[in-house]
Amino acid sequence: MKEPKEVDGIYQADNPMPTWWQLVWLISIIFSIGYVVYFHWYSEWPQNVAYENEVKEHELKFPAKTKLVAVADGSNPYRGDAVAIKEGEATYKQICAACHGPTGEGAVGPSLVDKDWIHGNTDKEVFENVMGGIGPERQKLNRGGMPAWNGLGAEKVYAVLAWLATKNETLVKAK
Ligand code: HEC
Numbered sequence: 001m002k003e004p005k006e007v008d009g010i011y012q013a014d015n016p017m018p019t020w021w022q023l024v025w026l027i028s029i030i031f032s033i034g035y036v037v038y039f040h041w042y043s044e045w046p047q048n049v050a051y052e053n054e055v056k057e058h059e060l061k062f063p064a065k066t067k068l069v070a071v072a073d074g075s076n077p078y079r080g081d082a083v084a085i086k087e088g089e090a091t092y093k094q095i096c097a098a099c100h101g102p103t104g105e106g107a108v109g110p111s112l113v114d115k116d117w118i119h120g121n122t123d124k125e126v127f128e129n130v131m132g133g134i135g136p137e138r139q140k141l142n143r144g145g146m147p148a149w150n151g152l153g154a155e156k157v158y159a160v161l162a163w164l165a166t167k168n169e170t171l172v173k174a175k
Pocket of ligand 1: 092095096097098099100108109110112116117118119120126129130134138139140141142143144145146147149160
């Protein structure tokens with residue numbers, strides 16, 4: 001083959017890439033192998049590892065937020081706690097009032113201040129109904145059921161129920 005090749009008066013040379021360029025290329029390849037090994041087997045950078053670490057960190061900071069009560073009969077530890085009651089009222093107005101009415105008198109959701117309880121009237125039962133929600137298989141009113149509120153965490157839900165207990169004496173500690 002004739003070098004350099006000519007086409008229409010334009011010459012195509014066949015010069016090798018400069019040594020410094022080839023070196024950079026070679027070093028990148030070597031680096032990439034080391035990087036892959038480090039990334040997958042030794043680092044904390046993969047998403048799943050980073051995620052698990054963050055979950056662990058979070059659990060250290062906020063231990064067992066959705067755990068059931070420590071009280072043996074399942075009653076609300078915040079009953080009568082003035083601070084919790086106030087917080088609970090605020091949470092109720094912010095979240096629950098949309099369906100249960102601003103004072104708990106009921107709207108889409110049933111009244112929470114009368115003596116009729118569809119799904120139980122003890123702290124334990126009501127806590128579980130709120131945390132776990134009342135899905136289509138358990139709902140009685142046929143109004144779309146009640147969403148689960150475990151995302152709020154046990155403390156906030158207990159606070160709401162502590163407030164509710166001041167409004168409704170038929171919400172009892174235990175059977
Ligand atoms: C999207 C509307 C909606 C929201 C928001 C909502 N609920 Fe409900 N809730 C319902 C419905 C509907 C029912 C009735 C379920 C059924 O058909 O049995 C219900 C049922 C309940 C019950 C059972 C009542 C009984 O008589 O046994 C409790 C307790 C309750 N809700 C508390 C709460 C609390 C506390 C909040 C706020 C954290 C809340 N709900 C937020 C719709 C809602």
